[in-house]
């Protein structure tokens with residue numbers, strides 16, 4: 174951040190040089206304001222190297238500006254006695270200090286958000302040292318200056334001061350009251366540029382493509398925030414920019430209604446950030462919050478995913494977050510999303526693959542055992558299959574790299590099932606094919622393949638039966654090998670894209686295939702298999718490969734958008750809506766403090782969970798819940814998990830099914 178524009182002593186200029194004709198006393202006042210009313214520090218090295226400036230980015234910008242003006246920090250700070258300080262506060266957006274200078278004068282200096290500070294000013298300091306009243310005309314002029322700065326995406330700060338009377342000093346000393354902040358004299362207004370970091374607009378655009386709504390919630394002035402949001406591409410069509418105080422004044426209902434269109438929230442306090450996140454969560458959204466300051470901690474903590482900045486972030490912010498972005502770069506958030514989605518997809522692929530193998534192996538052995546008394550897959554063979562699908566399958570499928578297409582589709586909702594309709598279709602299609610194939614082989618294989626070698630093995634099986642059993646095992650394993658390739662892209666016809674760049678996948682597939690050949694050809698005694706001739710090998714391979722064109726055909730079958738599970742449980746959606754409506758009703762009741770609602774309450778959570786039918790539903794808890802525990806349960810409160818309160822207005826259908834009217838408290 175750097176100061177790029179300033180208005181001082183009644184003049185507007187873009188330079189940082191103070192003209193010589195200013196009266197020394199006014200320049201001294203400005204220097205005091207810069208050097209004393211700050212948390213930052215300047216270290217001037219003795220060897221003449223560049224001075225080092227510490228503090229928050231805003232403080233550093235101001236101190237650097239001071240350096241350019243030629244302030245001698247040590248001299249200004251010498252012999253000054255501090256009487257009181259008001260540290261920077263994100264809610265009031267200003268900071269102040271009360272000092273006694275060398276010449277015995279006591280004064281208070283303030284620095285803070287420009288338009289907020291200007292409200293507290295009654296006079297301005299002029300170049301010749303005179304103090305002139307801040308007339309409405311002048312006020313308008315200054316506000317126009319602030320707007321001008323803000324519209325060029327500059328953060329505006331106002332410096333002000335005033336002398337403090339001995340009686341006020343006494344009061345300060347006795348009561349340690351807050352520093353006087355009325356009737357101030359405006360010294361200067363500066364515009365600080367915080368340039369949009371490299372790559373941010375692109376990253377925002379990528380997030381938007383990925384169905385993520387990016388909102389900016391900042392302590393800056395509305396115009397500054399809008400201008401910065403415009404630069405970063407955060408503003409959307411139909412989106413609005415709102416001030417924290419406007420949002421705060423709304424009812425919960427109004428907040429719910431306005432939230433979807435909020436792009437920018439300006440001049441927000443820490444609690445505004447927190448409430449916005451809370452409302453979003455209540456609407457069932459997943460919210461990621463990034464922040465650096467202590468004032469962001471409540472929102473970071475509340476969010477589904479809190480991302481703190483590693484370099485600029487305060488310890489408090491880092492403690493309250495789930496992920497720390499080491500390079501402070503917004504582009505890293507895109508990476509987080511990409512990898513997060515990739516892991517989710519890889520788990521889905523793995524589940525699709527594994528469910529198919531398990532389903533087929535289980536059904537095959539079950540059906541054949543019941544129908545013919547003997548199962549084709551032996552325990553050792555199943556162990557090998559298990560190895561293929563668990564360890565090797567996970568290695569192959571879970572290590573797929575994230576692809577670009579992951580960032581082009583909308584996010585997955587919290588209540589969307591892990592196994593999607595597309596996956597069910599693939600699983601059922603493949604499993605049916607494999608099962609049918611293996612059952613036909615098991616029951617009719619001898620005839621179809623013309624196997625009639627009646628030589629009896631010690632295990633009372635004929636040679637043909639042994640060969641058939643080996644073919645079934647072999648075909649089954651090859652089906653898995655090729656179905657593993659199918660599982661790479663559950664929703665794409667072409668499953669081969671990127672296959673050759675995923676070396677681990679190729680190793681796993683090759684290892685599985687080679688090991689299978691070795692097992693069948695050389696480990697017959699152990700796995701109860703026999704050697705196969707080349708025609709049989711080709712047959713097994715073809716049966717396995719066939720699963721690939723089949724998968725393509727299966728993918729042509731359209732599936733509905735709504736998860737299959739909702740067709741099986743039509744009451745589910747209905748209950749959810751009902752519960753949500755009632756949740757709002759509860760909120761309202763609590764708002765108005767009219768009635769006590771019947772709420773099974775999980776302590777410290779954002780939702781309460783109600784049982785409706787056989788469904789557990791989550792309903793948002795209103796912010797300002799009155800003290801929860803009835804006095805008689807207080808002694809046991811540590812053991813209390815649910816507290817249920819009588820509430821007369823809730824819909825009977827909910828209440829009758831969810832709670833026992835006798836029970837006021839449910840214990841765990």
Ligand SMILES: Nc1ncnc2c1ncn2[C@@H]1O[C@H](COP(=O)(O)OP(=O)(O)OP(=O)(O)O)[C@@H](O)[C@H]1O
Pocket residue numbers: 229231232261262263264266267268284285286287328329330390391392393394441442465466468
């Ligand atoms: N050190 C400071 N002294 C005085 N005023 C400040 C200081 N830092 C920020 N401000 C004022 O407060 C506003 C920022 O408030 P706040 O810190 O609540 O917001 P934020 O969005 O967290 O900002 P940041 O980008 O600094 O993290 C700024 O626009 C500025 O007007």
Ligand SMILES: [Ca+2]
Pocket residue numbers: 465466467468469
């Ligand atoms: Ca901050």
